[in-house]
Amino acid sequence: MAYRVPALDNLIEQWERLPGIGHKTAVRLAFSLLSMSDEQSRRFVDAIVDAKKRIHECEICCNLTDGEQCTVCAAENRDESVICVVEEPQDVIAFERMREYHGTYHVLHGTISPMNGVGPEQLRIKQLLTRVANTDVSEVIMATNPTVEGEATAMYLSKLLKPFEIKVTRLAYGIPVGGDLEYADEVTLSRSLEGRSEL
Amino acid sequence: MAYRVPALDNLIEQWERLPGIGHKTAVRLAFSLLSMSDEQSRRFVDAIVDAKKRIHECEICCNLTDGEQCTVCAAENRDESVICVVEEPQDVIAFERMREYHGTYHVLHGTISPMNGVGPEQLRIKQLLTRVANTDVSEVIMATNPTVEGEATAMYLSKLLKPFEIKVTRLAYGIPVGGDLEYADEVTLSRSLEGRSEL
Numbered sequence: 001m002a003y004r005v006p007a008l009d010n011l012i013e014q015w016e017r018l019p020g021i022g023h024k025t026a027v028r029l030a031f032s033l034l035s036m037s038d039e040q041s042r043r044f045v046d047a048i049v050d051a052k053k054r055i056h057e058c059e060i061c062c063n064l065t066d067g068e069q070c071t072v073c074a075a076e077n078r079d080e081s082v083i084c085v086v087e088e089p090q091d092v093i094a095f096e097r098m099r100e101y102h103g104t105y106h107v108l109h110g111t112i113s114p115m116n117g118v119g120p121e122q123l124r125i126k127q128l129l130t131r132v133a134n135t136d137v138s139e140v141i142m143a144t145n146p147t148v149e150g151e152a153t154a155m156y157l158s159k160l161l162k163p164f165e166i167k168v169t170r171l172a173y174g175i176p177v178g179g180d181l182e183y184a185d186e187v188t189l190s191r192s193l194e195g196r197s198e199l
Numbered sequence: 200m201a202y203r204v205p206a207l208d209n210l211i212e213q214w215e216r217l218p219g220i221g222h223k224t225a226v227r228l229a230f231s232l233l234s235m236s237d238e239q240s241r242r243f244v245d246a247i248v249d250a251k252k253r254i255h256e257c258e259i260c261c262n263l264t265d266g267e268q269c270t271v272c273a274a275e276n277r278d279e280s281v282i283c284v285v286e287e288p289q290d291v292i293a294f295e296r297m298r299e300y301h302g303t304y305h306v307l308h309g310t311i312s313p314m315n316g317v318g319p320e321q322l323r324i325k326q327l328l329t330r331v332a333n334t335d336v337s338e339v340i341m342a343t344n345p346t347v348e349g350e351a352t353a354m355y356l357s358k359l360l361k362p363f364e365i366k367v368t369r370l371a372y373g374i375p376v377g378g379d380l381e382y383a384d385e386v387t388l389s390r391s392l393e394g395r396s397e398l
Contacts, residue, residue, distance in 0.1 A: 004270045005263060007246075007253040014246040017239070019231050020224070031289060032218050033247060034254055034263065040216070041251050045244050047206075047213040048232060052240050054206040055233055064204060064233065071203045090230060 008034075060131065062107045062124040064089045072096075072104055079103045081138040085128065085157065087111055087145055095143070103141070106131065111149035112156055120156065128157070132164050139167040146173060207233075259330065261306045261323040263288045271295075271303055278302045280337040284327065284356065286310055286344055294342070302340070305330065310348035311355055319355065327356070331363050338366040345372060 008030065015026035033041055057063070058070035061083075065071070072078055072092070082103030086092060092105050108123045132140065140161055144150035158168045173191035175184050184192070207229065214225035232240055256262065257269035260282075264270070271277055271291070281302030285291060291304050307322045331339065339360055343349035357367045372390035374383050383391070 005254060005265050007250045007265050008263065011246045011250040014243045017243070018228055020227065025219070027289065028219065029217055030250070031287070034250060038251065041247065044213045044216070045247055047210045048240065048244055051206045051210040051229070051233060052237065055204060064207065066204050066206050088230070090226065 057107075057109075057124075061105050062109060062127055063092050063105055064107075077102070081136055082141065083128070083131070083137055083139070084141045084143050085154075086143045087150065087153075091143065103139075108144070108153065111144060111147075111153040113149045123153075125157065125160070129160060132161060132166065137164075137166055139169060142168065142170045146171075256306075256308075256323075260304050261308060261326055262291050262304055263306075276301070280335055281340065282327070282330070282336055282338070283340045283342050284353075285342045286349065286352075290342065302338075307343070307352065310343060310346075310352040312348045322352070324356065324359070328359060331360060331365065336363075336365055338368060341367065341369045345370075 011030045011033070012023075012026045015021055015029050016023060018026075021029070033044070036044070054066040055064050056066075058065045058073055059068055060073040061070060063070040063072065067074065079102050083106050084095060084101065084103055085106045085108060086095070087108055087110060089107055092107065095101050095105070106124065106128045108125065108128075110118050110123055112118060112120055112123065131137070140157075142154035142157065144154045154170060161168050172195050173188065174195055175181060175188060175192050181189070210229045210232070211222075211225045214220055214228050215222060217225075220228070232243070235243070253265040254263050255265075257264045257272055258267055259272040260269060262269040262271065266273065278301050282305050283294060283300065283302055284305045284307060285294070286307055286309060288306055288308075291306065294300050294304070305323065305327045307324065307327075309317055309322055311317060311319055311322065327339075330336070339356075341353035341356065343353045353369060360367050371394050372387065373394055374380060374387060374391050380388070
């Protein structure tokens with residue numbers, strides 16, 4: 001249902017373009033923006049413009065940053081010989097939340113996905129290879145998502161890294177802590193069995 | 200978890216201020232905006248700035264419009280003697296979707312809610328009274344939401360409208376079409392019984 005007010009219809013349409021925002025949510029958000037004070041909506045718009053202007057990729061690991069290097073690459077206490085390869089900047093945050101990993105990251109910004117027209121050249125693979133070639137790297141941990149695309153990307157990368165003769169590892173699969181065996185899918189359970197360790 | 204990139208943290212914080220947007224959604228939306236092309240994000244920002252600049256209240260019914268009058272008030276085939284009083288502009292759309300109502304509207308932009316510090320003076324009540332006083336109105340339909348605040352506002356308005364000696368009506372309560380008696384709450388069922396009609 002169009003509101004027959006072009007500026008409003010356009011605003012709703014722009015909201016709908018965001019991922020996970022359906023028509024009803026777009027309408028709610030558009031109206032909430034209109035009901036904001038001018039000061040509040042200016043702050044919202046400024047935050048977007050400012051972030052788009054300042055934030056770019058770290059020159060080393062391709063994570064998002066507003067400086068030349070991201071906070072992890074710029075930190076002095078991180079082990080630069082270990083690189084954890086993740087799909088998205090959000091994944092870095094998940095790892096950092098754990099507070100147990102002290103190596104560095106490499107953000108691919110996606111996975112190889114021919115279905116969506118994403119080939120290796122769209123990802124930050126060249127940067128990873130340059131990095132491995134030029135720094136003393138002892139291990140690359142593949143931490144792409146456990147999906148078909150994530151797996152394929154990890155396999156592809158491990159082949160590319162073979163000539164460098166460094167250790168390439170993959171995150172363990174298994175039942176999530178606090179999970180219930182009854183509801184675990186067959187593939188996860190089978191991977192969990194394969195990867196069993198001695199007590 | 201802060202990203203330690205001020206422009207990004209600020210962007211996420213601004214998203215979180217929107218109603219119904221929690222931290223995780225705010226993060227997702229902020230990243231999706233960053234991954235947009237400059238052209239796309241510019242269109243998004245322009246839509247907000249443009250809507251804030253152009254959209255204001257209709258001089259007659261206080262509905263949102265980009266002209267002097269909203270499309271309903273400007274239309275020639277609407278019955279100006281019937282005014283349907285609603286809380287928000289979205290409610291007008293709900294009515295228009297029905298395609299059965301041919302009168303006009305009056306948008307209060309909220310309800311009287313002392314808990315939230317909203318008194319009658321914050322609503323478009325003065326505009327409604329002026330309208331009733333100056334035009335030939337035969338009926339005012341109270342279509343505020345069936346909540347405590349909506350009820351209270353409808354009661355308050357009906358008292359204010361008493362001196363004008365016009366018909367003031369309220370939308371019917373009852374079980375929703377397609378609903379199940381088993382799950383109807385007591386108040387709705389009791390209202391539905393009260394308002395029963397002959398077959």
